[in-house]
Amino acid sequence: MFESIKAVQLVSTYNPQSLEPEIQSRWQSQRAHSAENGEGERFYCLSMFPYPSGKLHMGHMRNYTICDVISRYQRMQGKKVLQPMGWDAFGLPAENAAMAHGVPPAKWTRDNIAHMRDQLKALGFAIDWDRELATCDPDYYRWNQWFFLRLLDRGVAYQKTGTVNWDPVDQTVLANEQVVDGRGWRTGALVEKREIPMYYLRITDYADELLAALDELEGWPDRVRVMQANWIGKSEGAAVVFQCGEHAIEVFTTRPDTLMGATFMAVAPEHPIATQAAEGRADIQAFIDECQQGGVSEADLASQEKRGIDTGLTATHPLTGDALPIFIANYVLMSYGSGAVMAVPAHDERDFEFARRYELAIVPVIERPNGEAYDATQWHDDYATKEGTLINSGRYDGLTCQQGFEAIVADLAKAGAGRAKTQFRLRDWGISRQRYWGCPIPIIHCPDCGAVPVPDEDLPVVLPEDLVPDGSGNPLKRCEAFLNTPCPRCGQPAQRETDTMDTFVDSSWYFLRYTCADNDQAMVDDNTNAWMPVDQYIGGIEHAILHLLYARFWTRLMRDEGLVDVAEPFAHLLTQGMVLAETYYRTDNAGRAQWFNPNDVDVSTDQKGRVVGATLKSDGQPVTPGGVEKMAKSKNNGVDPASLVGHYGADTVRLFSMFAAPPEQSLEWSDAGVEGAWRFLRRLWSGVAAHTEHHPDATTHATTHAPSSSDGQGEGLSRQAALDLRRQLHEAIQKVDDDFGRRYAFNTAIASLMALSNEIGRFEPETPQEVALVQECWLGLVQMIAPVTPHIAESLWQQLGQTGSVFAAGWPVCDEAALVKQAITVVVQVNGKVRDRIEVSPGLDQATLEDKAKQSDNVERFLSDKTIRKVIVVPDKLVNIVAQ
């Protein structure tokens, strides 16, 4: 026995560096991952496609491993699986790289794609590479342009002005990301808000449908549905008209019941009333100018100090006729509603703060639900109640909020000063970007004909790929060859639109294109309807709102154009968590932190394993742990998947990333944890090797299909240890099937496979039937681990005497008969505290269980001086004796 194991170790060691490429080339030559394979039901398994930033990072690796495990599991269920891959290849980072290195974005992007494609292939994902696409290819983006023209025809796409960040030094539009503390990231200049003409898509026309359909998206996480619902933000309220001289100012309020408590109005700095008020008033103009500074992002606007200025103008309250002062306020957004609000400081927290600051009247018009007096010096959350009774509201006094709402809206309507109104928070989608590296908007500007659509036969409008941006505006504006073209309508010299499309346009329909990537005649075709909707979509939670909402919207636009049947593109959604790692730093003399990669740091622990210090490997001097953070360049805590794959092989890295955390939670990277995954695979390898060496005949009765109860497995077993092992195998089959197929709890599935592996290793077969059982166990284990670690599984499958691919073998079948237990453990509690555990046969009746529980010595000890009040019996589980 001892010698045979020794021999096995000599002839057979786990060497993923040679094994994995060999298995991968076999898959490739057999076209194992083509979506054409398989007879069964279709299963479309999709990952959010990567931005080709340079090299694969851990977030990609995690995303695609989850997708691959699900794809391979579904394939083992006999389904015809589509798992495609592509590149979200337009975008800002390519322009930044171009500026830094003087290389055109196109070259940088395509080089990155080539490198990252190789990295993906080394990870052994079952991707159908025949369907690969990149959004920067004219073959792809021509359909963006073609469809945009359809949207223009239908009036879904239209032009209006929008606000952008303007860097006055570089004379360029900045992305929100490029505005740091209100200043341009390169120039440090104070950023200004600037209005420019842009193209928009009428997503607001679909607001109701996009909202209502969320209820039916049962395969989506609740949190994503809630976030989207709140983003769309449907609110029922009233439009109320205030007169200001000859101007009518319309505002929207969700609380018309508080109208009698309105004591002032506030308008956005860009509002026409503000512009009017600034005439001849330098102080007001100065305030407006100040508001024009800084970035346009809502986070910046909403978190800044609430400030305002009195315009000196007043508006007439539509019901009381009172003159309300009109303020310009920096917290009122021109882009939401009408850019003006009525302020009811007594019942709105922001208005309350503003009124306190500028000493404006605060008039409570709802009684506090708790009956206490209104305290105008301090905000209390119940001031925003909708459950009170109206006061100080003239003839509305005594009404409930709901009654007041209706009565006041009715009176406003009668007076022609308002009406009930539904308002959405959602705004139309601005798709114009003043950038080079994107899909050109197919418009030609003619001095006579205006904005003329490019005729379909002239598509695609091809983006020149040799330009290098320098940070000062869009290089397309200086590219004569692109710019100048005759007007398609009148033929005289005209210029192309130089704005490109938001990259969210590219990512709003790429999943449709995978189904027909080789079709050069149409955007989508019959294959699209055959594959759609996507059965399982996997990607980062950071896309919960924008990308996923735009994709839902765009799919509806294509439905309404008659191009696809479905409205909802993604039936099931899994939002994966981020990948984190420990950070280490030192602070230099200037107080700046210098960050060190975890790979370059040694950590020391005390006798109990607690971390007591960390030192830099290169100099042995201490570094400070900075906590666990998202892997990022700025904290230098990124771990490169490619180098880990080089060291341990893909299977180890895949196994660790699926084992260390459930997919929806953040995953903390740990080199020691990767070692653990590596050890497990080596034990698995040597366990199988020992079995096949020691029992070579066990593998000669090999089957080419999954073992199941109908094969007569399990017959002839009598030893309890053998029955227990077989039960553990079949419990694992049940558990892993549920974890992979329903729960997506890959971590617990792997845990039970590790436990099963430990049990097989402990078991020493004594009869030929028991050897057959061990063979059954190894086969089942290899099949079940295959979706996670496909390379080692293919190899072990063959070593166990099976022919063909483990993925063709299907999924092991649970034998219910094997699950039956002889004895179960029942917990006995006294007053809710566990005092004993008793072994009983299953299915015992309540009275017997209760008696057995009371006979326990330890239980008697706790009951000695007490009277039993009540006994709760949960059959096969627990007895709780309540005593005093």
Place this chain on the structure above:
RNA sequence: GCCGGGGUGGCGGAACUGGUAGACGCGCCGGAUUCAAAAUCCGGUUCUGGAGACAGAGUGCGGGUUCGAUUCCCGCCCCCGGCACCA
């Protein structure tokens, strides 16, 4: 500021429908093997007290419901994601 999520041993996590808190892995401690080390194998490992049997405490904090709460309810604290031009 607004919307959403999270917080359990030294660490990652498990406990799926209110019923044994800590599966599995890492780390650490002890042992075997070794001239020695690495690797490997075996045992232990929530904390406190106890030689042990066992007892007490314990799931971010404070309260509540319940025979029983990591799980449900109320109030707080901290961390993370998104906020419409990063992708």
